Amino acid sequence: MTKRFEMAIFPLSRRRFCTALALCGLAPRALAGEPAPLRLGLTPVFLDDQSRFLEAWRLYLTERLQRPVVFVQRGSYREIVELLAQDQLEAAWLCGFPFVKNERRLRLLAVPLFQGRPLYRSYLIVPAGDTRTETLLDLRGKVFAYSDPDSNSGFLYTQHALSQIGERSDRFFARTFFAWAHRKVVEAVAVELAQGGAVDGYVWETLKRFYPQVTAKTRVLEQSPEFGFPPFAARASLPEADFAALRQVLIAMGGDAEGKALLAQLNLDGFVPGERGLFDGIGRMARQVEKQP
Amino acid sequence: MKYFMRDLSLRYKIPLRVLLLASLTAILVTASILFRVYDETRNDLLRHAQSMGRVLANTLVGPLTHDDAWRAFEIINSPFQSEEADRSELAETILVLDGKGQVYVSTRPAQFPMLSDPVRLDPEFAAIREATAGRDGRNPVVRAQPGSNRLFVGIPIISDGARLGTLIMTYTKGPFIPRFIGIAQRAALMTLLALAVLLPIAWYWGNRMAGPLVRLAGCMDQIGPQVPEGLRCDLFESNDEIGRAGASFKRMLKELREKARLEQQIMATERLAAIGRLSAGIAHEINNPLGGMLNAINTFKRHGSDDPLTLKTLSLLERGLGQIKDTVAALLIEARVESRHALSRRDIEDTRTLVAAEAASKGIELAWDNHVTADLPLPSTLVRQILLNLLLNAIRAAEKQVECQVYRDSRSLTLAVRNDGIHIPDEDMPYLFEPFSRLSRNGHGLGLWITYQITRQLNGGILVESDPGQTRFAVTLPLPEEPCMT
Known part of the structure; x- marks a missing residue:
């Protein structure tokens, strides 16, 4: 009795049920032969905490690539680099320093244009209330905030600057800490948790444009020479077609209105293929700092 | 002021005292409520602080272990991020001290920079740092400095038995104050309302209580060396005091x-x-x-x-x-009993005959009512003299009528003469019987004097009643036990 009653409710044989399931959910991708999602790693080289913007950008890329795009975010550069190395990501927006360090496993995909050029600087900032500090040397014995140990503008440049005067960060400063994002370095200096900080000039300028109340509490003490802008790097093993498609979409962003709007939110002007030579400066600095005792 | 209050009428004193008592009660009740609210607020605050402190202390273990100062800062700063948070339950400052008792991070980095000694920056931190220093447990420690308006809550940050640092939260009692003011204002309003209701009641009640006393006092005040004649006292009649x-x-x-x-x-x-x-x-x-x-x-x-x-x-x-x-x-009236014969009805009737002519000549009606029948042991001459004097005075004063009554009871004889003439004013009464009285308008003014002397000598009494339109003289003579011998 009971069995017959159940049959009445689900009048499907097992085989027919499976087919129905496939048609409803799983079938479209399988049937259309849609490619696996493109996984893009993001790091705090830009303001990566704007979820709504990220979703818009992801949809834009998905549409342009005709392929699902997934953004992968982690707390530090190192984790993203590791994911890339393990082929868990197809490409990532990295800092120049980890790109240089892991050059053999990576391939330069595209370099953003900031103020029309693929270059940026590292800023040394102090709290706005501190009007006495004039150079990095005045910060001896103070608390200093870095962005990430794998950041060029937020770590490497300051190490290099100190090495130039025969100093080492751990001796020169009373205490240092990592805020794990350029934006947070700005915040740490703004609330005077740190008396100085090393920050990506692009991030600082972008914050100044969108959140001027935060940057108003800080003062830029020194600007570094120009370095290659944090690039998009693909894993070396990424198929050429995928690599070319992604580079094409990124570079084309400056060409359409939707892309321009997204770029405006990024405070960028576009993407260029870029050259390896852009990052030579960073490589030099890295080698010099490594040689330091 | 002291004398003013002392001299104030009970009419006002009683309502004022009622109001004073009501206000005092209200103040005491409010004070006890405030005290309780203070206690509860403090307990709430501490409970909240302790639970939040435990959460923060647990969360801080990771950042402290990894020496991640920024993460630690973000954690202790997170309670300050929410915008609609109840500010009264928010800590003023949160500090994380490292193992050496120096500031690891604080929510006020400008005031308590990293690596600084909090006690040197603010000596009030000494007690809480001392109190938490030797502790291994995770239980919060609460310290309130006497004279300070801050509360300190300290919680050791412990990981696997190892002491990593200390979380210290300070709370000001400042946010209590608006709450207290609110309660006090409400209480004051309620007191005023209650007083507004009580005032008329107290007024009525005070008047009810004080009224009889006030009237009594008013009556007593009127009594000087003499009792005024017209004094009328409308006093309360009851059995209370x-x-x-x-x-x-x-x-x-x-x-x-x-x-x-x-x-x-x-x-x-x-x-x-x-x-x-x-x-x-x-x-x-x-x-x-x-x-x-x-x-x-x-x-x-x-x-x-x-x-x-x-x-x-x-x-x-x-x-x-x-x-x-x-x-x-x-x-010189002397009751010498010249006539030894007793008083008879005849003697009295003779007197009537004597005055009848005088009355008739003045056109005055003489009503006569003689009740004496038997002889009485009284000197007849003297009694006749008295009656004659009274009658002649009455006829002289009368307007139309004189009425004479002579009657006795078992112990006395009364001679009463009434006329309808001008009455004798009260103030003249004491001088009525004086010799050569100025009140005698015609005659030598000795008539009543003689009457008085005789009456006195016979141990009798004279009653004078004078009202407008009617004046009555009544002489009462006691009858001796035995026939008069002197």
Whole structure:
């Protein structure tokens, strides 16, 4: 009795049920032969905490690539680099320093244009209330905030600057800490948790444009020479077609209105293929700092 | 002010005291509520602080282990991020101290920078740092510095038995104050409302209570050396203390009046007695030479010359001296019982006959009511003299009618004469019986004096009642036990 009653409710044989399931959910991708999602790693080289913007950008890329795009975010550069190395990501927006360090496993995909050029600087900032500090040397014995140990503008440049005067960060400063994002370095200096900080000039300028109340509490003490802008790097093993498609979409962003709007939110002007030579400066600095005792 | 309050009428004192009492009660109740609210707020705050502190301390283990100062800062700063948070339960400052007791991070980096010594920056932190220093448990420690308006909550940050640092949260009692002010304001409003309701009640009640006392006091105030005649006291009648005081006062008032009346009577009597003694003395002193002089004239007339001028002169002298003798005799009333016969009905009827002509000549109706039937042991001449004097006075004063009543009871005889003439004013009463009374409009003014003297000598009494349109003299003479022998 009971069995017959159940049959009445689900009048499907097992085989027919499976087919129905496939048609409803799983079938479209399988049937259309849609490619696996493109996984893009993001790091705090830009303001990566704007979820709504990220979703818009992801949809834009998905549409342009005709392929699902997934953004992968982690707390530090190192984790993203590791994911890339393990082929868990197809490409990532990295800092120049980890790109240089892991050059053999990576391939330069595209370099953003900031103020029309693929270059940026590292800023040394102090709290706005501190009007006495004039150079990095005045910060001896103070608390200093870095962005990430794998950041060029937020770590490497300051190490290099100190090495130039025969100093080492751990001796020169009373205490240092990592805020794990350029934006947070700005915040740490703004609330005077740190008396100085090393920050990506692009991030600082972008914050100044969108959140001027935060940057108003800080003062830029020194600007570094120009370095290659944090690039998009693909894993070396990424198929050429995928690599070319992604580079094409990124570079084309400056060409359409939707892309321009997204770029405006990024405070960028576009993407260029870029050259390896852009990052030579960073490589030099890295080698010099490594040689330091 | 002190005297003002002391001298204030009970009418106001009672309502004021009621209000004072009500206000005092309200203040005490409010104070106890405030005290309780303070206690509860403090406990709430501490509970909240401790639970939040435990969460923070647990969360801070990771960042401290990894020496991630920024993460630690983000954690302790997170309670300050929410915008609609109840600020009163928010810590003023949160500090994370490292193992050496230095600031690891704080929510006020400008005030408490990293690596600084919090006690040097703010000595009030010494107690809480001391209190948490030796602790291994995770239990929060609470310290409140005496005289400080801050509370300190300290929680050790412990990982696997190892002490990593200390979380310290400070709370100000500042946010309590608006809450207290709010409660106090509400309480004040309620008190005012209650007072507004109580005021009329207290006013009515105070008047109810004070009214009888106020009236009693008002009555008493009117009594000076003498009790005013027109004093009317409308006093409350009840059995409580005020009612009893009123009753006592009324009794006292009555006694005072009685006493005053008696005093007046005694004074009048004494004055008359003094006058009597004086006039009797003078009369005696005059009588002796007078008798001599009259005897001498008599002797001269019998044996002297027949010179008509001399005789005429002597006659004049004799007449003058006779007049003096009469006057002196009138003053010197002595109840010598000349007539030894008792008073009979006839004697009284004779008096009627004597005055009837006088009354008729003045057109006055004489009503006569004689109840004496048997003889009475009283000197008839004197009684007739009294009755005659009273009747003649009455006829003189009467307008239309004089009424005479003579009656007796077992112990006394009363002669009552009433006329309808002008009444005697009260103020003249004490002088009524004085000799040569100025009140006597015609006559020598000795009539009532004589009446009084006779009555006194017969141990009787005189009652005078004079109201407009009616004046009554009543002489009451006691009847001796035995027939009068003197």
